[in-house]
Amino acid sequence: MATKSLKKLGNDLSQSNKQLEILSNGIFKNGELPTFKDKISETSQFPIKAKKLEILQINVGYMCNQVCDHCHVDAGPDRKEIMTRDTMRQCLEVIKNSGAHTLDLTGGAPEMNPDFRWFVEEAAKVGITDFIVRSNLTIIRANKKYYDLPEFFKKHNVHVVSSMPHWTRGKTDKQRGDGVFDKSIKALQELNAVGYGMPGSDLRLDLVYNPSGAFLPGDQAAMEKDFKKALMDDFGIEFHNLFAITNLPIARFLDYLIASENYEDYMYSLVEAYNPTAVENVMCTNTLSISWDGYLFDCDFNQMLELPVNSKSRHISEFNEELLEGRNIVISQHCYGCTAGAGSSCQGVVA
Amino acid sequence: MSKPYYDAADLRKFGKITEWNEELGTKFFDYYGKVFEEGALTAREKSLIALAVAHTEQCPYCIDAYTKDTLQRGITKEQMMEAIHVGAAIKSGATLVHGVQMMNKVNKLDG
Numbered sequence: 001m002a003t004k005s006l007k008k009l010g011n012d013l014s015q016s017n018k019q020l021e022i023l024s025n026g027i028f029k030n031g032e033l034p035t036f037k038d039k040i041s042e043t044s045q046f047p048i049k050a051k052k053l054e055i056l057q058i059n060v061g062y063m064c065n066q067v068c069d070h071c072h073v074d075a076g077p078d079r080k081e082i083m084t085r086d087t088m089r090q091c092l093e094v095i096k097n098s099g100a101h102t103l104d105l106t107g108g109a110p111e112m113n114p115d116f117r118w119f120v121e122e123a124a125k126v127g128i129t130d131f132i133v134r135s136n137l138t139i140i141r142a143n144k145k146y147y148d149l150p151e152f153f154k155k156h157n158v159h160v161v162s163s164m165p166h167w168t169r170g171k172t173d174k175q176r177g178d179g180v181f182d183k184s185i186k187a188l189q190e191l192n193a194v195g196y197g198m199p200g201s202d203l204r205l206d207l208v209y210n211p212s213g214a215f216l217p218g219d220q221a222a223m224e225k226d227f228k229k230a231l232m233d234d235f236g237i238e239f240h241n242l243f244a245i246t247n248l249p250i251a252r253f254l255d256y257l258i259a260s261e262n263y264e265d266y267m268y269s270l271v272e273a274y275n276p277t278a279v280e281n282v283m284c285t286n287t288l289s290i291s292w293d294g295y296l297f298d299c300d301f302n303q304m305l306e307l308p309v310n311s312k313s314r315h316i317s318e319f320n321e322e323l324l325e326g327r328n329i330v331i332s333q334h335c336y337g338c339t340a341g342a343g344s345s346c347q348g349v350v351a
Numbered sequence: 352m353s354k355p356y357y358d359a360a361d362l363r364k365f366g367k368i369t370e371w372n373e374e375l376g377t378k379f380f381d382y383y384g385k386v387f388e389e390g391a392l393t394a395r396e397k398s399l400i401a402l403a404v405a406h407t408e409q410c411p412y413c414i415d416a417y418t419k420d421t422l423q424r425g426i427t428k429e430q431m432m433e434a435i436h437v438g439a440a441i442k443s444g445a446t447l448v449h450g451v452q453m454m455n456k457v458n459k460l461d462g
Contacts (some may be wrong), residue, residue: 062388169426211423218424222395270365 002067005076007253013255017308022254023333027264033271036335043276047328050298053321054286057104057300057346058083058091060113061292065142068163068176070210070253072304075108083292088119090294090316098125098321104132104287104346109139111146124156131158134208134346137187138180142263150194159204160196161243162188165212167230175212188237188323197239208348210245214262216269216340217244220349225324226311243348246270248301248337270336278343281350284329290316298329300346305334362412370428395424402431 006014013019040046062079064071095103103123110116110133120131133153140149153160164184165175172181188205191197197205207227211217224242231237247253249266249292257263284298288309294316297303313320323333342351369376387397398420405413421431 166425171427208426213422215419215422219394223395223425226395272363 002069002076002252004067005062005078006076006255007074008076008078011255013251013258014107016304019250019254020305020332021306022258022263023249027262027267028333033267036331036333039271039274039314039336040276040279040331040339043279045276045279046175048279048282048285048331050288050325050327050329051285052325053100053288055102055104055283055288056091056095056098056100056290057106057287058290059106059300059303060088060110060116060119061110062108063112064108064136064178065112065139066109066136066177068252069256070175070212070247071080072248072251072253072301073108074251074304079108081292082113083115083294085115087292087294087316088115088122090266090319091119091290092122092126094316094319095123095128098319100126100288102130102132103128104134106134106346107200110134111139111149117152120152120156120158129157131156132161133158135160135162136176137162137164137184138176140187141183142188150190150196153191153193154203157202159206161206161208162189163210164207164227165210165219167227167234171212185237188231188239189235192236192238197237199238204240206241206243207239208243208245210247214257214260214266216273217246217344220244220342237275241348243346244342244344245346245348246337246340246344248334250301250334267333269332270340273340274336275339275341275343275351277349278339278341281343281345282329282335282338283345283347283350284338287346288324296324301334301337302330305332354416359411359415362415365412388460395426398424399426399430399434403434407438407442 023330027037037046040048059073061082062073062075063077063082064079065077067076105116105120107113113119118334123131133221135149139236140146162184163176166172169181172184173179188197191205194203195201196203206286209217209223209227217223220242223244227242228239249257249263249270254263257266287299289297289300289303291297291303295303296309296311296314296316296319297307308314309324309327310330311327313323338344366380369380387394387401396418401413402421405417415447418431
């Protein structure tokens with residue numbers, strides 16, 4: 001189990017250019033596998049173009065109380081990148097004036113940003129009603145100051161989306177750290193207690209499943225059924241939907257794939273499962289990702305690879321919705337992760 | 352350097368058997384695909400059966416394929432091992448039940 005970020009460890013793979021180099025060389029350079037660009041060109045889907053902006057996904061910082069094995073953010077307690085209130089103010093200006101209807105807060109653990117609650121309250125004031133917070137669950141139990149988060153979420157009708165890799169303790173703790181399973185169960189029960197995830201409740205509680213190793217997620221509906229049965233039978237827990245998300249080969253997951261000699265097989269699996277229908281609905285077509293320091297990216301993965309948007313409008317301070325709409329999405333081989341099988345996005349399957 | 356009879360990378364080439372007999376190859380893969388669809392049994396149940404049979408057949412390609420498939424379906428390693436024991440129990444049972452034939456023969460010859 002990891003305890004430090006790749007960045008803290010001085011691992012080469014904490015550098016985005018090293019990751020991009022690996023993704024462009026080897027089996028993709030020698031033609032064994034087609035590049036993502038070539039693959040989507042086969043079905044005349046290159047370039048992928050951004051449609052109307054619907055979701056602003058804001059990464060409020062890379063600090064996290066957990067150090068999960070496969071984190072694409074390379075987040076952890078040692079990461080100090082945190083969004084300031086000034087940048088949040090700029091985001092609020094954009095929210096007021098753009099057509100985006102959903103604010104999706106992620107991290108790290110977004111709740112660890114000292115201005116997290118202020119930001120949610122201010123965003124509510126400017127009329128955002130569709131909030132998503134990507135909560136790791138354990139944060140709710142990590143410190144007394146977070147104990148009232150379920151009530152805070154409820155007050156602002158925040159849609160809570162939480163990672164839960166498996167319904168068994170063993171598989172969950174292996175991926176996310178010792179004790180994570182028990183704390184997550186307790187947090188889910190507390191969310192249920194205030195009304196989250198209950199049948200018919202407007203307080204949305206969805207879970208995210210991502211595989212614990214070098215394999216793709218199974219059928220989302222079948223997994224949801226299994227999760228619901230196990231969490232209800234064992235702990236009396238209710239939730240709404242399960243999002244099955246594919247691990248993208250970047251950051252700590254890429255490091256794991258290489259170290260375990262699974263990289264090539266995994267890339268083969270992704271390419272073999274390529275689904276052109278999923279390309280139609282990849283999340284970068286309606287979502288914009290904003291980094292802790294205010295830069296704009298096509299998605300959270302491109303943010304971690306430091307691949308900026310292909311537009312003159314590159315920072316929240318110079319946000320221009322007209323310029324951004326219709327831009328060409330920046331792609332590399334990691335994009336195969338969003339187009340495998342039924343597709344994958346922060347909202348689960350797309351095809 | 353010695354060359355092994357089995358190469359894990361050959362599994363990816365399975366589809367190529369169609370190239371030397373398209374009609375039969377295609378019919379086989381259509382049938383195979385259909386068998387594993389959700390039916391009176393769930394795809395999950397079928398995957399566990401396949402994992403057990405992969406072991407009794409001692410097919411390394413099938414073991415690779417269905418270990419991955421069961422993992423993808425969220426099946427735990429305890430469930431996977433139990434499935435293999437079912438296969439192993441039938442294998443050993445099939446051996447031992449022939450002991451009755453041996454006993455019959457002994458009784459006949461050496462009664």
